[in-house]
Amino acid sequence: MSHDPELTDDWEYTLQVPSDPMAPCIARRTLRTIFEEHGFLELADTAELLTSELVTNAYRYSDGPASVRVKREGDRVRVAVWDTNPRLPALDGVTLPDAENSAEQGRGLGLVQWCADSWGGFALRDQPQGLVGKLIWFELGAAGG
Numbered sequence: 001m002s003h004d005p006e007l008t009d010d011w012e013y014t015l016q017v018p019s020d021p022m023a024p025c026i027a028r029r030t031l032r033t034i035f036e037e038h039g040f041l042e043l044a045d046t047a048e049l050l051t052s053e054l055v056t057n058a059y060r061y062s063d064g065p066a067s068v069r070v071k072r073e074g075d076r077v078r079v080a081v082w083d084t085n086p087r088l089p090a091l092d093g094v095t096l097p098d099a100e101n102s103a104e105q106g107r108g109l110g111l112v113q114w115c116a117d118s119w120g121g122f123a124l125r126d127q128p129q130g131l132v133g134k135l136i137w138f139e140l141g142a143a144g145g
Contacts, residue, residue: 012071015068015070024052028052047070050112051079055081056108066082076141077141078138080137081136087123116138119139121137
């Protein structure tokens, strides 16, 4: 599936981003390159959109850096965004706003739920490495997705 026969089937990349308004743009462009180079071009637009939403939330609602991890396992690609805010948003009952609601905020997790094959998140507290915050993830390309 990849362009280069020397690339392994399963792979993983991690991008560290500062708390900066340019972080979502940098994350989108990085994801696009990863997906293109590994032959997942058909998923690149969706991956960019969902990653941008999660990194934007990390910038808006946490006061520290974030990281984006992209990992291929078989026919799936999982993108996980970690940030320093341990407060997990409500993951149940997330919906997209209707067409009459022109709000510019509050659509991110609805888009993730709508577009991803699977998704979720969890808070990180009292980790041995001292890592705190939360991790929100989504998968694309899963069989049957």
